Amino acid sequence: MTASATSTSSAQSAAARSATGAQLSFDMAAALVAASDRWSDACFATGPAEREAAEAGILGCYAAAGLPGPGRIIWMPSPAHGTIAALLGSQQSLVSLENGDASHLVAETRELLGDATVGKSVRSSLRDKPWEAARAAAVSALGPQRWAHAWSLTGGRLWQPVSNLVSQIRRAIGELVPEEDETTRRLLREATLDAVLGHQEAAWLAVFDGLTSAAADTHSTTWPDGLASLATVARSAGWWWPFDNLAIVCERPTELHRDELSRLHRGDGPALAYPGGFGLHAWSGMPVPKDFITTLVNVTPERIRHEDNAELRRVMLEHYGFDRYLADTGAKPVQRDETGVLWRVHMDGDEPIVMVEVINSTPEPDGTSRRYWLRVPPGTTTAREGVAWTFGVDPDDYTPLKQT
Incomplete structure (x- = not known):
């Protein structure tokens, strides 16, 4: 030894x-x-x-x-x-x-x-x-x-x-x-x-x-x-x-950009870049084409709707903002209860976008109440079910004293 x-x-x-x-x-x-x-x-x-x-x-x-x-x-x-x-x-x-x-x-x-x-x-x-x-x-x-x-x-x-x-x-x-x-x-x-x-x-x-x-x-x-x-x-x-x-x-690398889950992520250039020109473009860990990333800044609801690739469409939606997309496409609420408002948007060739709009019960310093949008599973049928899902509990067991 x-x-x-x-x-x-x-x-x-x-x-x-x-x-x-x-x-x-x-x-x-x-x-x-x-x-x-x-x-x-x-x-x-x-x-x-x-x-x-x-x-x-x-x-x-x-x-x-x-x-x-x-x-x-x-x-x-x-x-x-x-x-x-x-x-x-x-x-x-x-x-x-x-x-x-x-x-x-x-x-x-x-x-x-x-x-x-x-x-x-x-x-x-x-x-x-x-x-x-x-x-x-x-x-x-x-x-x-x-x-x-x-x-x-x-x-x-x-x-x-x-x-x-x-x-x-x-x-x-x-x-x-x-x-x-x-x-x-x-x-x-x-x-x-x-x-x-x-x-x-x-x-x-x-x-x-x-x-x-x-x-x-x-x-x-x-x-x-x-x-x-x-x-x-x-x-x-x-x-x-x-x-x-x-x-x-x-x-x-000369550049390495990650999200909070340590996945490669960048919306305005390569997420990973080396000297000599080799690099990777990615959004939330998913590889995407270089020319796709450069056009995200100008993405529109029409372009999102007409994108055939479901994965790229989801990237566009994340970049554009789900709540903004709901507002700009004239989406209508499908159900509401004391926990919030349930919204659903049909997407051709993909699962629907389903979100719950909730209001923070704790007022902001200026007295206003802030709105939040929670994305929930596509099969969600009520706002209560969606909010309960975000907490990992059964809808019947979800009885919050206060929502913040």
């Missing part, structure tokens, strides 16, 4: 002893939550990569795996460029990509890559094996229940938003070529799966950051063997591809 591995085992054992029963101690749980917050910041960070630190981390990853360093480290503007570089360096043909809308990405990548060839991928040695060993050691030290609790406070908090973001990036890269070109799409998809995700590895790095911090009450304690250098790269750069001849590394 190496000195690093011995130190790791001692740190994890100390962390385990600080927990009682099947639960983590308060201090350990706090350290894990703090680590999750740090890695959330790292994962969604934008701006230029810290290239010197990232390259040092990459060399450290090769050394930890017992491999000679790559002959070259080549930087790419985005994951799309990196994916293309990995394929070009493997001598793969990308004719349809070069002749299509993404031809500029291929040209930029060729210029940066030159005549370099990548050799064999060493991702498994640098990323997968250290993770598997560190996880097994942590489960052994903590026990399955405490490990599950530790994961829930770190990776469990980050996994969904991060995996959704990664999936959308991979999908967008695959869609750089027409759907009928299944061969090139498969090559692009496989190349994205060969990447180490850099700052988007945050979910699982957070748990080891928290455990080592809790063990020594310091953020400078020794990481599990092989993970320290991976964490250095993750704090400093985006996706990267380790090969035996060279490493391909990508910049972080």
Whole structure:
């Protein structure tokens, strides 16, 4: 056992002893939550990569795996460029990509890559094996229940938003070529799966950051063997591809816009943008065409009604405002009771818009009463039923003393 591995085992054992029963101690749980917050910041960070630190981390990853360093480290503007570089360096043909809308990405990548060839991928040695060993050691030290609790406070908090973001990036890269070109799409998809995700590895790095911090009450304690250098790269750069001849590394995004649920979201430009022109447009996490986003500022009820794509129509409605749409289309109330007014608007080829108009019983400072619109399920038949649904109770059990 190496000195690093011995130190790791001692740190994890100390962390385990600080927990009682099947639960983590308060201090350990706090350290894990703090680590999750740090890695959330790292994962969604934008701006230029810290290239010197990232390259040092990459060399450290090769050394930890017992491999000679790559002959070259080549930087790419985005994951799309990196994916293309990995394929070009493997001598793969990308004719349809070069002749299509993404031809500029291929040209930029060729210029940066030159005549370099990548050799064999060493991702498994640098990323997968250290993770598997560190996880097994942590489960052994903590026990399955405490490990599950530790994961829930770190990776469990980050996994969904991060995996959704990664999936959308991979999908967008695959869609750089027409759907009928299944061969090139498969090559692009496989190349994205060969990447180490850099700052988007945050979910699982957070748990080891928290455990080592809790063990020594310091953020400078020794990481599990092989993970320290991976964490250095993750704090400093985006996706990267380790090969035996060279490493391909990508910049972080220049822009990343999210909604309150951490989904990609922006109504006046790309929700995710990288140097070199690659990016994603999205509304509430749903990918949308670039030209669609640019026209949202001028959306009208007529355009909403005539949009054939139901998902895009819903985006338009959210942007326009459901209450505004009801008012501007001359919608009529279908039912009212002491809880509010029920409104319904038929939508061709889609479920109806059903909303409850309610009035805040607490007056505003100027004495007026503010109106709110609550969207409710399409099968709702009464205002009471709709309001009760927003509170998660049965209509017969909904008897508020006061509505605010």
